[in-house]
Amino acid sequence: MINKEKLRIVSSCQIAKDTVEMVLENDYISKHATPGQFVHLTVDGHTLRRPISIADINREQQTITILFKIIGSGTKRLAAYQVGEYVDALGPSGNGFQLENHSGATILLVGGGIGVPPLYNLGKALAAKGINIISVLGFQTGDYVFYEGKFKALGQTIIVTNDGSYGEKGFVTDVLDDLDFDRYYTCGPVPMLQAITTKLKGKDGYISLEERMGCGVGACFACVIPVNDGNGYKKICKDGPVFHAEEVAL
Amino acid sequence: MSIDLSIDLPGLHLKNPIMPASGCFGFGREYSAFYHLDQLGAIMMKAATGTERFGNPTPRVAETASGMLNAIGLQNPGVDKIIAEEVPFLAKYDTCIIANIAGSTIEEYETVAAAFNQTSDVHALELNISCPNVKEGGIQFGTDPDMAAEVTARVKAASNHPVYVKLSPNVSDIVAMAKAVEKAGADGLTMINTLTGMQIHLPSRKPLLANRTGGLSGAAIKPVAIRMIYEVSQHVSIPIIGMGGICNAEDVLEFLLAGASAVAVGTANFQNPFVCPEIIEALPNVLAQYGFSSVQDAIGKGVSVYE
Numbered sequence: 001m002i003n004k005e006k007l008r009i010v011s012s013c014q015i016a017k018d019t020v021e022m023v024l025e026n027d028y029i030s031k032h033a034t035p036g037q038f039v040h041l042t043v044d045g046h047t048l049r050r051p052i053s054i055a056d057i058n059r060e061q062q063t064i065t066i067l068f069k070i071i072g073s074g075t076k077r078l079a080a081y082q083v084g085e086y087v088d089a090l091g092p093s094g095n096g097f098q099l100e101n102h103s104g105a106t107i108l109l110v111g112g113g114i115g116v117p118p119l120y121n122l123g124k125a126l127a128a129k130g131i132n133i134i135s136v137l138g139f140q141t142g143d144y145v146f147y148e149g150k151f152k153a154l155g156q157t158i159i160v161t162n163d164g165s166y167g168e169k170g171f172v173t174d175v176l177d178d179l180d181f182d183r184y185y186t187c188g189p190v191p192m193l194q195a196i197t198t199k200l201k202g203k204d205g206y207i208s209l210e211e212r213m214g215c216g217v218g219a220c221f222a223c224v225i226p227v228n229d230g231n232g233y234k235k236i237c238k239d240g241p242v243f244h245a246e247e248v249a250l
Numbered sequence: 251m252s253i254d255l256s257i258d259l260p261g262l263h264l265k266n267p268i269m270p271a272s273g274c275f276g277f278g279r280e281y282s283a284f285y286h287l288d289q290l291g292a293i294m295m296k297a298a299t300g301t302e303r304f305g306n307p308t309p310r311v312a313e314t315a316s317g318m319l320n321a322i323g324l325q326n327p328g329v330d331k332i333i334a335e336e337v338p339f340l341a342k343y344d345t346c347i348i349a350n351i352a353g354s355t356i357e358e359y360e361t362v363a364a365a366f367n368q369t370s371d372v373h374a375l376e377l378n379i380s381c382p383n384v385k386e387g388g389i390q391f392g393t394d395p396d397m398a399a400e401v402t403a404r405v406k407a408a409s410n411h412p413v414y415v416k417l418s419p420n421v422s423d424i425v426a427m428a429k430a431v432e433k434a435g436a437d438g439l440t441m442i443n444t445l446t447g448m449q450i451h452l453p454s455r456k457p458l459l460a461n462r463t464g465g466l467s468g469a470a471i472k473p474v475a476i477r478m479i480y481e482v483s484q485h486v487s488i489p490i491i492g493m494g495g496i497c498n499a500e501d502v503l504e505f506l507l508a509g510a511s512a513v514a515v516g517t518a519n520f521q522n523p524f525v526c527p528e529i530i531e532a533l534p535n536v537l538a539q540y541g542f543s544s545v546q547d548a549i550g551k552g553v554s555v556y557e
Contacts, residue, residue, distance in 0.1 A: 001283060002283070002284075004284075004522070004523060004524065042521065046313060047313050047314070047316065047317055047318050047468050047469070047517065047520075047521065048311065048313045048318055048520065048521075049520070049521065074313070090523065211308055211309065212308070212309040212310070212311050212312065213311070214310075214311045214318070214320065214520050215274075215280070215519065215520040215523075216520070217280045217281070217283075217523065218276065218279075218280045219274070219275055219276035219279075219280040219281060219519070220273070220274060220276070220311075220320075220322070220520065221276070221296075221305065221310070221322050221325045222308070222309075222310045222311040222320065222322065223308065223310070224304075224305070224308065224310075224325065225308070226304070233304065233325075238280070
């Protein structure tokens with residue numbers, strides 16, 4: 001269930017270009033969050049909350065980790081919060097990743113940019129269940145790369161940058177051909193998700209979506225997406241943000 | 251001192267003057283997980299149209315200074331499904347239900363209004379002639395006094411319920427609109443709907459909303475709402491349910507002083523899902539602090555101060 005909680009900032013640091021990692025302490029959200037869920041944060045001086053995915057959960061320390069990219073005034077203000085300050089959040093929100101995978105299976109994680117963080121939480125949970133993890137992480141340039149080491153600790157990890165300044169050059173879809181896996185999970189910009197779901201058509205997969213949200217609880221109909229059978233819609237904040245790859249029309 | 255929050259309006263015996271605004275609360279299901287909806291004076295349901303409507307493409311919302319733009323486009327499952335599934339859910343609660351009705355043609359408004367005759371669980375209709383986000387109907391009915399009067403009269407004739415007409419602020423003479431719908435038989439007014447606005451994303455040079463324009467709401471529009479309610483209340487005798495940027499109990503008192511008899515809270519629900527019960531809890535103290543013993547006592551009292 002979603003609660004309105006105060007989260008204490010334990011740490012906040014820039015880990016890549018324009019990218020901030022923040023560790024937040026809260027017993028309720030750290031206890032109940034599952035991989036793929038998000039928190040909806042209030043930022044001083046801003047009307048709308050910001051939906052930010054949960055990148056890691058530490059139930060012992062009662063913390064969650066979020067990563068966000070400084071893009072506009074809201075994320076700029078959020079990045080300026082100091083350790084010890086509190087952030088108001090609704091959460092844990094949304095439906096996360098389907099975790100039922102058979103032991104010994106191989107799972108492919110494909111992340112693009114600031115879509116990478118929720119996959120880390122997922123990868124950790126799956127690796128702990130004895131599942132093999134392959135990660136393909138795409139970034140604009142080498143300056144934006146983060147969490148390479150953390151993903152490598154989970155399994156084979158391929159870094160791709162658009163300009164080739166780090167890792168492979170190109171797009172995440174360029175390196176998928178030789179990979180063998182049972183199911184994939186992906187999160188990133190919509191064009192990337194379109195390219196991946198097209199390329200991996202027929203494969204069992206799940207996508208996590210981002211959209212501008214209003215209420216974040218399913219009441220305002222701001223973040224809807226049509227379903228693929230042409231009949232109806234889903235709310236990204238409440239029914240998602242994770243959907244089966246063939247469920248919604250990207 | 252005990253403060254009386256109750257207020258009686260056509261069709262509505264409100265235990266307190268606070269209700270969530272249409273479109274900001276869905277059909278109450280999501281917020282019922284946060285608090286007991288019995289606490290609310292009333293609930294204004296999301297707009298109902300004759301048939302299911304998907305609404306506009308996304309992005310449908312964008313933030314502005316002290317507010318937000320939305321262009322949802324009246325997405326709803328259609329009046330029949332709302333009566334079959336949503337009204338019974340809300341009827342379980344001890345609160346008034348106001349059904350917001352919309353349409354592209356006068357006939358559609360009539361059909362939707364008549365459909366609600368089959369349920370006595372709805373206490374009043376809110377006639378939405380002011381949605382800025384649909385291509386046809388909607389806003390035209392809300393900007394031309396003759397058209398507003400006609401749709402009001404036709405809906406009044408079709409409906410068994412009291413009819414509150416929701417006025418658009420996107421007009422040069424709000425008083426003319428209010429007088430026209432009062433004369434056509436409106437039982438009350440709700441005001442204001444959103445102000446049409448637009449925002450451009452610098453990197454892409456494109457509008458932030460897929461619909462290009464949207465309705466501005468939130469704290470930014472509160473002074474516009476106060477001014478319009480103040481002006482209209484001087485010229486009509488039907489009650490006004492005020493809305494536009496209300497965030498706290500002090501805002502509520504300001505609306506009452508301007509001439510509103512009750513208020514609706516919209517965008518603030520997105521910031522704080524508990525805002526309505528929090529305002530209801532704070533309101534008695536705010537009324538007492540400014541020398542009022544009841545909600546009724548404060549209505550229109552701003553007027554004499556300025557005369």
